[in-house]
Amino acid sequence: MVQWKRTHSCGQVDRSLVDQEITLNGWVNRRRDHGGVIFVDLRDRDGLVQIVFNPDLLAQELFALAERLRSEFVLSVTGKVVMRPEGQENKAMKTGEVEVLITDFKVLSEAKTPPFPIDRDVDVDENIRLKYRYLDLRRNDLQECIKLRHKAVSIIRDFLNENGFYEIETPMLTKSTPEGARDYIVPSRVHPGNFYALPQSPQMFKQLLMLAGFERYYQIARCFRDEDLRADRQPEFTQVDIEMSFVDREDIIEIMEKMIIEVFEQCRGVKIPTPIPRMSYQEAMDRFGSDRPDTRFEMELKDVGENLKDSGFKVFSETIKNGGVVRGINAKGCGATFARREIDQLVEMASSWGAKGLIWMVIGETVKSPVAKFLTENEISSIVEALGGEEGDLLLLVADSFEVTSVVLGRLRLFLGNKLGLIDENKLNFLWVVDWPLLEYDEEEKRYVAVHHPFTAPLDSDVDILETEPGKVRAKAYDLVLNGTELGGGSVRISHSELQERMFKVLGFSSEQIQEQFGFLIEAYRYGAPPHAGIAFGLDRIIMLLAGRSTIRDVIAFPKTASATDLMVEAPGNVSPRQLQELNLIIKS
RNA sequence: GGAGCCGUAGUGUAGAUGGUUAACACGCCAGCCUGUCAAGCUGGAGAUCGCGGGUUCGAGUCCCGUCGGUUCCGCCA
Numbered sequence: 219m220v221q222w223k224r225t226h227s228c229g230q231v232d233r234s235l236v237d238q239e240i241t242l243n244g245w246v247n248r249r250r251d252h253g254g255v256i257f258v259d260l261r262d263r264d265g266l267v268q269i270v271f272n273p274d275l276l277a278q279e280l281f282a283l284a285e286r287l288r289s290e291f292v293l294s295v296t297g298k299v300v301m302r303p304e305g306q307e308n309k310a311m312k313t314g315e316v317e318v319l320i321t322d323f324k325v326l327s328e329a330k331t332p333p334f335p336i337d338r339d340v341d342v343d344e345n346i347r348l349k350y351r352y353l354d355l356r357r358n359d360l361q362e363c364i365k366l367r368h369k370a371v372s373i374i375r376d377f378l379n380e381n382g383f384y385e386i387e388t389p390m391l392t393k394s395t396p397e398g399a400r401d402y403i404v405p406s407r408v409h410p411g412n413f414y415a416l417p418q419s420p421q422m423f424k425q426l427l428m429l430a431g432f433e434r435y436y437q438i439a440r441c442f443r444d445e446d447l448r449a450d451r452q453p454e455f456t457q458v459d460i461e462m463s464f465v466d467r468e469d470i471i472e473i474m475e476k477m478i479i480e481v482f483e484q485c486r487g488v489k490i491p492t493p494i495p496r497m498s499y500q501e502a503m504d505r506f507g508s509d510r511p512d513t514r515f516e517m518e519l520k521d522v523g524e525n526l527k528d529s530g531f532k533v534f535s536e537t538i539k540n541g542g543v544v545r546g547i548n549a550k551g552c553g554a555t556f557a558r559r560e561i562d563q564l565v566e567m568a569s570s571w572g573a574k575g576l577i578w579m580v581i582g583e584t585v586k587s588p589v590a591k592f593l594t595e596n597e598i599s600s601i602v603e604a605l606g607g608e609e610g611d612l613l614l615l616v617a618d619s620f621e622v623t624s625v626v627l628g629r630l631r632l633f634l635g636n637k638l639g640l641i642d643e644n645k646l647n648f649l650w651v652v653d654w655p656l657l658e659y660d661e662e663e664k665r666y667v668a669v670h671h672p673f674t675a676p677l678d679s680d681v682d683i684l685e686t687e688p689g690k691v692r693a694k695a696y697d698l699v700l701n702g703t704e705l706g707g708g709s710v711r712i713s714h715s716e717l718q719e720r721m722f723k724v725l726g727f728s729s730e731q732i733q734e735q736f737g738f739l740i741e742a743y744r745y746g747a748p749p750h751a752g753i754a755f756g757l758d759r760i761i762m763l764l765a766g767r768s769t770i771r772d773v774i775a776f777p778k779t780a781s782a783t784d785l786m787v788e789a790p791g792n793v794s795p796r797q798l799q800e801l802n803l804i805i806k807s
Numbered sequence: 808g809g810a811g812c813c814g815u816a817g818u819g820u821a822g823a824u825g826g827u828u829a830a831c832a833c834g835c836c837a838g839c840c841u842g843u844c845a846a847g848c849u850g851g852a853g854a855u856c857g858c859g860g861g862u863u864c865g866a867g868u869c870c871c872g873u874c875g876g877u878u879c880c881g882c883c884a
Contacts, residue, residue, distance in 0.1 A: 254841025268844070289834090308844055331835060334818050338845075340833085342818065345876050398884040418884080445883040446808095570810085570880070671884045769877095780877060 222294035222324050229265025231313050235299040240318065242267065243326070245356070246291045247337045256284050259337075260293065263361060267313040268302075269295055271320050280323065290329035290336065296322045348785040351776055363773045367761045370481050371438060374458055377477045383434040383460070388423035390416060390440070396735060397672055397725075399443035402453070410802035416442035419754060421671060422739060424461040425711055428750040429742050433463040438757065447780050449769040450703070450759055454778075458706070458760075461752035467694055467710055470751045471650060478698065478705070478755070482646060485764045494698070496650040503620070507545075507628025509654075512702025513647045515640035519627045522546050522604040522615060531592035533575070537617040544617040547627050548605040549634050552612035553580035564614065564630060572618075573626040579613040632702065649699045653677070656684075656693035657724065665726035670695045672721055674709040681717070688724050698755070705760055708753025715743040 224243040226235065231242070247261035256271040271284035287293070297320035308314030334342040336356050347354040354360055375385070394401045394415035401415035417423075419441045427435045439459040447453065462470060479490045495513075502511045505518045523544035526534040534544050549556075561578055568576035579587040585598050593601075605613050614630060616623045635641050656676050657666040666688045668674060676684060680691040694710035712718045718740055722732045732740065758770035771777035778784055798805065 248844080250843050250846050252841055252843065252846075253839065255843080256841090257843050257846085259844070270842085272841075274841085303842070306842060306844090311844080314844085331817070335834070338833090340819060343814080343876070345814090346818085348876085395884095399882085421884090443883060446881085448883085449878070451883070668884050674884090779875085781875085783875095785876090 222326065224294070227264040228260050228262040228267040229312060231267045231299060231316055231318065233301065233316055236301055236316065237298065239296065239298050239321075241294060241296045242269070242318065243294050244292070245329075246287055246289055246293065248289065249287055251285065256287070258287060258293075260295065261337075263365075265312055268308070268311070268317040269297065269320050270317050271323075275319055275321055283325065284320075284323070287325070288329065288331070290332055291325055292327040292329070294324045294326055295320050344779075345785065348777075348779060351786045355775060360772065363761070363765045363767065364775060366485060366765050367757075367773050370485055370761055370764060371757070373481050373484055374477060375438075377480055378434075378436045378460070381434070381473065383436045384432050385437060386427055386432065386435050387437060388417070388420040388427075388439070392417050392423075395422075396727075396731075397668060399445050402442045402444050405801040405803055407800050407802075418443050419457055420459050421673065424459060424752060425673060425750065426739075426742055428461055428463045428711075429745065429747050431463075431748075433748075435459075435461045439754075447778070447782060449771075450762065452758065452770060452774060452777055453782050455770070455774075456757040458755040458757050459752075460708070460754065461750060463748040463750045465751050466749070467652075467696060467751060470708065470710075470753055471696060474698070474706075474753055475650075478648070478760075481760070482764065486646070488646065490646060490648065494648040494650055496652055498653040499651055499655065499692075500653070502651050503624050507624035507626075507631060508702070509651060510697065510699040510702055510704045511628075511649065511651075512632060512635065512641070513649055514642055514645045514701060515635045517547050517549070517631050517635060517640070519545050519547055519624070519631070520604050522601045523617075524604070525597060525600040529593065529597055531589060531597075533577075533589075533617050542617060542619050543623055544615060545623040545627055546601070546605050546613055546615040547631055547634075548607055549612040549614060549638070550608075551610050552634070552638070553582065554610035556612055561612070564633075567633065568614075568616065568626050568630060571626045571629055572622050573616050574618060575616075576626070576630075577615040577617070579607075579615070581607050581609050581611045581613070583609075645701065647701055651697045651699055652695070653692045654695040654697070655689070656680070656691040656695075657688045659689060663726075666724055668721075668725065669693065670707065670709050672725055673711045673718070675712045675717070684720055684724055694751070696753070698753075700763060703759060703763060704756070705763075706753055706755030708751065710749070710751040713743065713747040713749050715740045718743060 221241070222243070223241065225241045228242055228244050231240070242260055242262070244260040244262040247259040247266055250257040254273060258269050258271070259266045260269050271281060273281045276284065295318065297318040299316055299318055302315060302317050332353050333346055333350055334353070336353060339357060339359050355364065391404060391414040394403060394413065399418050401418065404414040404416065406412045406414060420437060420439050424435055424437070437459045439457050440454055441457050442454050444453060445451070460474070475492065475494050479492065482488065482490055497511070499509060502509055505511070506513070507519045521543055523534070523538050526544055527538040529535045537544060564578070565576045577587065577589050579585050579590070579601070581602060585602065590598065601613065601615070607613055614627070616626050655669050656674060658669050660667045670693060675694045677692045677694060684691055695707065696709065697707035698705045712721060719732060722736065727735070758773055761773040762770045765773055767773060776784065776786065783789065
């Protein structure tokens with residue numbers, strides 16, 4: 219065989235090719251050797267097709283060669299497409315009504331037996347999968363995930379290109395800035411003792427591109443954050459980064475909503491109702507105890523403190539007097555079904571999340587609760603009423619600051635929603651969370667820090683209290699949430715250097731620090747800045763949700779482990795003394 | 808930084824309360840087999856039970872430490 223290049227792909231072969239001679243390239247997915255006839259499922263990225271080695275159709279030495287084929291050998295095969303014999307179609311296979319009778323073939327590459335099955339989707343230890351990632355990626359599951367990622371990115375690029383966005387790259391070697399996550403830093407050879415930082419996001423550059431007059435920018439941007447990992451967090455990840463000039467919040471929300479819906483509708487084949495609902499940050503915290511509420515089920519948080527401020531039960535009355543709240547959720551029916559052990563588990567979880575305690579009430583013929591004896595009948599019935607309690611329900615109460623009650627009850631709500639099967643997995647509940655607080659007080663640093671980032675504009679109505687009541691200022695910020703996961707977030711940016719300087723001062727920067735860290739940015743805004751706003755989406759998370767996976771590792775071709783290593787290339791690794799010397803670095807111990 | 812779970816042939820698992828030769832399936836190797844598609848039948852090889860220490864007459868099993876994977880908390884503007 220001289221010519222080995224394929225004329226068709228495996229997954230394409232169908233009845234329209236019957237009687238044609240075709241050439242296929244691919245991997246041996248599985249072989250079935252009957253001693254006489256040998257069946258092989260040949261695999262390429264488009265799918266599988268059955269090829270048949272029949273001793274009656276093949277030269278003797280070629281058939282002998284066919285008998286030596288094993289899993290993952292790479293072949294070029296030539297043969298005639300035929301309909302399978304009556305009754306031998308394989309309905310489970312896309313190409314199952316045809317097969318290819320091989321008349322000539324070539325082994326392009328032999329293969330060792332793989333360390334885990336590639337032809338079946340069995341769970342394999344992640345250690346081995348990551349070490350042999352290139353083999354894991356051959357498996358159907360991950361092939362589909364990576365294919366889907368490409369499709370989604372294509373849709374996003376097409377959408378943005380059609381809407382006048384320019385794709386522009388920004389530096390990977392940039393400068394460490396004080397706010398935000400821990401940076402990955404890169405030593406400079408030319409400037410001993412100085413370091414670049416890898417970007418946590420292209421935030422400042424995209425704003426400068428607006429100042430530069432490009433008006434609409436996007437980038438499928440790799441971002442780096444040296445923080446501990448999670449199932450949905452990798453040290454390097456990808457953002458769909460977007461910025462627009464001469465727009466306000468409504469413009470961004472409108473066009474981004476269109477883009478995301480297009481991605482989900484095309485990739486999932488569903489219809490998503492528009493517009494996507496909106497909720498203020500405050501309402502989200504009030505009702506769901508979360509800034510990214512999962513609205514697929516109820517069990518909302520309720521303030522039950524109304525009639526408790528004078529309660530003889532000090533936990534309630536003191537908390538309220540000190541500016542705290544008493545809030546609760548109603549685990550419908552769980553009073554009747556939960557064992558004491560299960561309730562104790564909830565109490566334990568609540569305390570691990572920072573609650574001083576979790577008060578439960580089981581509604582039976584009377585209300586059973588460890589604190590019942592401290593409460594009047596009126597107080598109990600007002601709590602039950604506030605939570606819509608009925609016989610058989612389990613009420614869970616936390617008395618603490620608004621923040622603590624939100625965290626604890628919000629998490630309990632999610633835990634119970636999962637445990638009780640209240641979540642309809644087919645739902646796609648999108649939600650815009652708007653009017654975020656601009657700043658929050660950081661107890662550790664003893665100063666206000668930006669909730670979003672320091673370039674986020676305050677609501678016009680709140681600008682006046684920026685210095686006097688920083689904690690009350692709301693921001694022109696918005697997050698897009700899907701089923702309780704943050705897909706992305708953005709804001710209208712501060713486009714006047716005076717306001718930007720005020721913002722930095724509120725964050726506790728001295729004039730000198732502002733000049734040193736952000737001087738170029740303040741200066742830039744003095745040369746004519748268009749109003750602009752932007753957003754960034756977590757691409758990996760979007761693909762994860764599209765693919766119905768539970769970790770972004772499945773949608774990243776070469777992900778890292780929970781300890782931020784790459785088990786295949788064994789990164790991070792040592793460098794030579796010479797490299798260290800060139801960089802003027804000394805490793806301590 | 809903290810907590811939980813996991814680690815037994817190549818892969819997935821079993822191995823109550825410590826007991827003699829560590830079991831099963833798939834895969835692999837060999838033989839048979841001309842219509843299978845998770846092909847079948849017969850036979851075979853393959854495990855220092857993650858690693859180190861301890862308790863014990865005896866440890867895959869109990870204890871301590873350690874390494875790796877994973878999940879969560881902290882952290883992630």
